[in-house]
Amino acid sequence: MYNNRIPDLNRRAFMKRAAAIAGLGAAAPIALNLASVGEAAAMDATDYKAIVCCFFYGGNDYANTVIPYDLPNYDLYSAIRGGASGRQRGGVALGHSELDGTVLTTLTPQTLTNDIRYALAPELTGVASLFNTGHAAIQLNVGPLVVPLTLAQYQSNSKAYPQPPKLFSHNDQSSIWQSLGSEGATVGWGGRMGDLAMASNGQSLMTCISASGNAVFVSGNDTLQYQISTDGAVPIWPAKGWVFGSSETSTLLKQLITEPRSHVMENAFNVVTKRSMDMEAIVNAALDPVTLTTHFDQTNDFAKQFEIVARLIAARNALGTKRQVFFVSIGGFDNHDGLMTNHPKLMATFNSAITSFYNATVELGVANKVTTFTASDFGRTLAYNGDGSDHGWGSHHFVIGGAVKGGQFYGTAPHISLETDDQVGQGRLLPSTAVDQMAATLGRWFGLSGSEITSVLPNIGNFATANLGFMG
Amino acid sequence: MEFQDTRPVAHPENRDEPVVSPQAVPAADSVQSSPLPGLGLLGALSVALAACGGGGGGSGGGSTGGGTTPTPVNYNYAPADAARFLLQAQFAFKDSDLAALNAKGYDGWLTAQFDTPANQTGVAWMNAQGHNIPTSDGNYFGSSPGDFMIWHALMTDTDQLRKRCALAVSEMMVASLNPFGGWWPSYVIAGYWDTLNAHVFGNFRTLLEQITLTPAVGAFLNTAGNLKEDPATGREPDENYAREVMQLFTIGLYELNIDGTPKTDLLGNKKETYTQSDISNLARVFTGYDWDWSKVTWTNVSWLDYDVPSTEFATSPMAFNADNHSMLEVKFLGVTIPANTPGPDALKIALDTLFNHPNVGPFFGRQMIQRLVTSNPSPAYVSRVAAKFNDNGSGVRGDLKAVWRAILLDDEARTLPTNNTAGKLREPMIRLAQFARTFDVYSTNGKWEIYDLSGSGWGIGQSPLRSPSVFNFFRPGYVPPQTAIAANGDVAPEFQLHNETTVAGFINFFTSVMQDGYGDVKPDYTAMMPNISNSQALLDWMNLHLSANQVSPATIALIKAAIDVHPIDASSTDFNKRDRICNCILLLMSCPEYLIQK
Incomplete structure (x- = not known):
């Protein structure tokens, strides 16, 4: 049964944990009593951890992101994608020699389907380097699932084998990746993890933060998304004491835009405005002293999103935060057309941003406290439509950070084929790993107990394992 | 199924539309037969609406024929009711709009708007501006003239109903200027905008x-x-x-x-x-x-x-x-x-x-209701609009005039809701267009160089014809998390644009625009000057024109008290007069009673 409404387990878990902490007494060194506190343990540790969701809106073309490099598999890829003879680029296939600079080498030997070896998109030099040095892993063919599915089960359309709703649809699949529910869901799994972590933080609003627009990923049952601009919190200047020759207007403005209202929409509007004003001074005061020497490309909004995340992490002590969930995003991945022009630019942007971000976490001494994962609406077809690809399902994704057991592939590599039973037509991958499993693996690292993971990811029990291993 | 563009048709009986009060129907011997009986013609008769937006109990009776010697008409709508209608059907209104509405009635006014030829097209406007002449700075690859074109249209075109409806459709059948590359992106988007306008009443x-x-x-x-x-x-x-x-x-x-x-x-x-x-x-x-x-x-x-x-x-x-x-x-x-x-x-x-x-009738109808009237229309309201989509009363499916009429004349649109959940958040771009029209913006050089305002930290977080994706700026089913809206099972699409950054960015940007305009586009507060020393009159005028008097007397009193700290009279400086006006606008257009359009 597909369930996108979460029972109130996490609230209960929160209460239980709060009671356990209270029982320790003020003098108890919490970190020394982790094991005895049970569910309260990890999430209330004194260390810092952050998960960063890096979302590619539009559906990333997996096949030109993680690309077959060994010749037999490359040739299959090139044939399907319209590559030119002599292993030159053509159609939407990259040329083989273009991949020479981004070949992936696992830290320990790994044998994948049909002995496939991979390279990354030519622009992902920094990501390839992170992989090859063990700081990045690749989760192969992951996507929304309710239960594990074989092709025959998928094609049966039987209620015994439930499928995620509205496969191949942008808005629904991006919602499912973020919340496990289709469009209209109001609680994301990042937000649910935030619910469990919120009590660890001095400022609860600093738990779940979007440096992009409103995103369901960072909305919890209790945790609110806090939205921040790439330049930090934006003050509402006219409400800060004086405007148009009048302090009275400024004072009244602040009252009118923040006061509680009986009309629910008016109130909902003012609640956000009040939050904006309340947090602005706190956040900017904490950000002010932060200096990062790591360079972020200032012409690139995506890099600037990562930069403000890095700056907030740098301000973690001033803000009193121990556990944070961040959301950054970049659009433009829906390349039905112009794939060979547009996708490389997006890959270059991603490479620049994530490389700077990883370097910043090293600079801040938190490389092994911050884990970034990529996500996207869906993968795309392996088949091409002229100069692009169409909506798919499963995709390959990156997990990046010092705590990642990197230099390794996780999951099952799909065949390079339009025919095999690991895809549902035109190379739309049938996921062999569920988003829930990827989330559970991150959640375990973040500090969630087994029951907390179940509360956040109620379908996790449908899958063979809640730990894919990429976090050690 | 056949379809056709229809001419303005006789208005079929519809219990949701204004009905003629029996005592106002001309005596039978004064009525001539007419090939087009209906309220459109009745607008010229001495008739009165049974009730403002009410009329729900009537069973039609609109087909009473045309009159020969109409006597002067005045529907005498309460100003707030008339203003409320105009702010659903348009971006803003002038006193002349109120007069026209009172002369024609809601239905007759709509007919007149439908019959009004479209203003100059976006393409024609850009051509007149010379944007089609290649320049060495590569304007043929630039998109900004498209922004100038659409802002100019939203802020100045006189066929407001057409523009308002076209903008609403542009948020469902989305094409966005953002990703256009290649030749003449500004003309590509103008072609789309002009196509919307050409057929939005078809x-x-x-x-x-x-x-x-x-x-x-x-x-x-x-x-x-x-x-x-x-x-x-x-x-x-x-x-x-x-x-x-x-x-x-x-x-x-x-x-x-x-x-x-x-x-x-x-x-x-x-x-x-x-x-x-x-x-x-x-x-x-x-x-x-x-x-x-x-x-x-x-x-x-x-x-x-x-x-x-x-x-x-x-x-x-x-x-x-x-x-x-x-x-x-x-x-x-x-x-x-x-x-x-x-x-x-x-x-x-x-x-x-x-x-x-x-599906088309309810799917399209519901979203258009959301854009023009309210985020959470009752199923019955959607049903009435969809029925008009399915059959305009003359057997024609897809008659958009019938749809717009059904949306705007429905009881649920015409009755001011008294609960604390109804309404919708005014979109930022519509707020800006309303400000511009209400306060007579003009261009110092005729260029209307208003660029993409999508910026969230400085801007309005939205720009017409620049949706970030085909899914529009917001989804019709968006639910703001952890709100009473969500608890009620309601939606609030426009809230998808509302967050800690955009609310600050809008107020800061808007404050600047009020004072200095935007580039060559400047507000003209001359019309405010007769009331400048009378803060109550000033605020009353603004409240009617900006919110249809939906900002409560209590809030108006607070604003008046704040404004009156700085008395203004005829001898005050222009600078101080302008400050008074800007303070009024800032407070009114930032307060939640304005922002949520009921």
Whole structure:
């Protein structure tokens, strides 16, 4: 049964944990009593951890992101994608020699389907380097699932084998990746993890933060998304004491835009405005002293999103935060057309941003406290439509950070084929790993107990394992 | 099913529309027969509405014929009611609009608006500005004139109802200027905007076809250059438009009842309208199209080693090339288009199929209600609008005039809600257009150089015709988390744009615009000057024009008290007078009673 409404387990878990902490007494060194506190343990540790969701809106073309490099598999890829003879680029296939600079080498030997070896998109030099040095892993063919599915089960359309709703649809699949529910869901799994972590933080609003627009990923049952601009919190200047020759207007403005209202929409509007004003001074005061020497490309909004995340992490002590969930995003991945022009630019942007971000976490001494994962609406077809690809399902994704057991592939590599039973037509991958499993693996690292993971990811029990291993 | 553009038709009986009060009907002997009996003509008669927006109990009676010697009319709507109507149907209003509304009545006013020729097209305006002349700074690759064009239209065009409705449709059948590359992006988006305006008072079927063939939609949703399958290489037709035309432009994801609620089976499961197979099949119909370069002339310019095309391709429907069109059989939504059906015929069958799907009325109607009136219309309201979509009363499906009329004249639109949940958040771009019109903005040089205002930290977080994706700026089903809206099971689409950054960015930006304008575009507060020393009169005027008096007397009293700390009289400086006006506007247009339009 597909369930996108979460029972109130996490609230209960929160209460239980709060009671356990209270029982320790003020003098108890919490970190020394982790094991005895049970569910309260990890999430209330004194260390810092952050998960960063890096979302590619539009559906990333997996096949030109993680690309077959060994010749037999490359040739299959090139044939399907319209590559030119002599292993030159053509159609939407990259040329083989273009991949020479981004070949992936696992830290320990790994044998994948049909002995496939991979390279990354030519622009992902920094990501390839992170992989090859063990700081990045690749989760192969992951996507929304309710239960594990074989092709025959998928094609049966039987209620015994439930499928995620509205496969191949942008808005629904991006919602499912973020919340496990289709469009209209109001609680994301990042937000649910935030619910469990919120009590660890001095400022609860600093738990779940979007440096992009409103995103369901960072909305919890209790945790609110806090939205921040790439330049930090934006003050509402006219409400800060004086405007148009009048302090009275400024004072009244602040009252009118923040006061509680009986009309629910008016109130909902003012609640956000009040939050904006309340947090602005706190956040900017904490950000002010932060200096990062790591360079972020200032012409690139995506890099600037990562930069403000890095700056907030740098301000973690001033803000009193121990556990944070961040959301950054970049659009433009829906390349039905112009794939060979547009996708490389997006890959270059991603490479620049994530490389700077990883370097910043090293600079801040938190490389092994911050884990970034990529996500996207869906993968795309392996088949091409002229100069692009169409909506798919499963995709390959990156997990990046010092705590990642990197230099390794996780999951099952799909065949390079339009025919095999690991895809549902035109190379739309049938996921062999569920988003829930990827989330559970991150959640375990973040500090969630087994029951907390179940509360956040109620379908996790449908899958063979809640730990894919990429976090050690 | 046949369809046709209809002329303004006799108004059929409709219990939701204003009815003529019996005592006002002229005596029978003074009535001549008329080929077009109806309220449109009755607007010229001495009639009165049974009640402002009420009239729900009537059973029609509108077909009383035309009069010969109409006596002067005044519907005498309460100002707040008239203003409320005008702020749903337009961006802003002038006192002359109030007079026209009182003279014609809601229904007659709509008829007059429908009959008003469209203003100058966006393309014509840009041409008059000289934007079609290639310049060495590469304007042929620039998109900014498209921004100037749309802001100018939203802020100044006099055919406001048409523009307001076209903007609403632009948020459902989305094409966005953002990703356009190549030649003349500003003309490509203007061609789309002009197409919307040309057909927004016509028939939905025509609108759907014309929008489908715009170069803008072709570029945005990849039908431009879409090629048939190629078994030799494995190439497949592009599926993007096939998917989005169903999911977003016409029928949506789930089968709907006429009231917009999803149909469910006995277990409560919703029924999906289409499958991936429907998409892959329909995709074949949309192959073979591309931008039409046949009317273009190419100009040699000194600074380039290639020629620059003229802009006609951007305003011509896409051209069809049979060589690139799939001739495979198409099976979708239960319809089979036989193999080897010529492309234009296949397109007709496909669009007819979508147009005649029972979802279109409630799917389109509900979203248009959301844009113009309220975020959470009752199922009955949706049902009444959808019924008008399905049959305008004369057997015509898809008559958009009937739809706009049904939306704006419905009881639920015309009755001020008294609960604490109804209404909608005013969109930022509409707030800015309203400000501009209410306070007489003008251009110092005629250029109207207002750029993309999508910036969130400085800007309004939204810019017309610049949706971030085909999913519009916000989704019709968006629910702001952890709010009473969510707890009530309601939606609030525009809240998807509202967050800690955008609210600050808007107020800061707007404060600057109030004071200094934006570039060459400046407000003119001259009309405020007669009331400048009378703060109550000033605020009353603004409250009516900005919110239809929906800002409460209590809030107005607070604002007055704050304003009155700084008395103004005729001898005050212009600077101080302007400050008073800006303080009033800032407080009114920032307060939640204004922001939530009821």
